[in-house]
Amino acid sequence: MKRKEAKRQATIAAKTLLELSASTAHDDLGLAKEQAALARKLMLKYNIRFGWDLKRLYCHGCKELIVPGVNARVRLAGGMVLTTCANCGHVNRKSLGQA
Numbered sequence: 001m002k003r004k005e006a007k008r009q010a011t012i013a014a015k016t017l018l019e020l021s022a023s024t025a026h027d028d029l030g031l032a033k034e035q036a037a038l039a040r041k042l043m044l045k046y047n048i049r050f051g052w053d054l055k056r057l058y059c060h061g062c063k064e065l066i067v068p069g070v071n072a073r074v075r076l077a078g079g080m081v082l083t084t085c086a087n088c089g090h091v092n093r094k095s096l097g098q099a
Helices: 002-024 029-046
Strands: 072-077 080-085 091-095
Touching: 002 029
Parallel strands: none
Antiparallel strands: 072 080, 080 091
């Protein structure tokens, strides 16, 4: 039971850190990256998984925080959302599905 409680608390902490890092990124990108890195550490340690809305905050190339408009570019092309990381240039793709 102890491990479940720790995982539940880590989930809450990681989600809070991610939301804070997304809102802080416009003012202080360095602090936001540190918060996102700490949240990622918690997610890896406790095997926490979030939906696409929170996973899109990480570049799949360099594993750093990406925030559209701050250090990432977002484009729509061919029924996909293309997010280009300004740090490493990796293009993260997400299909919009069939309409």
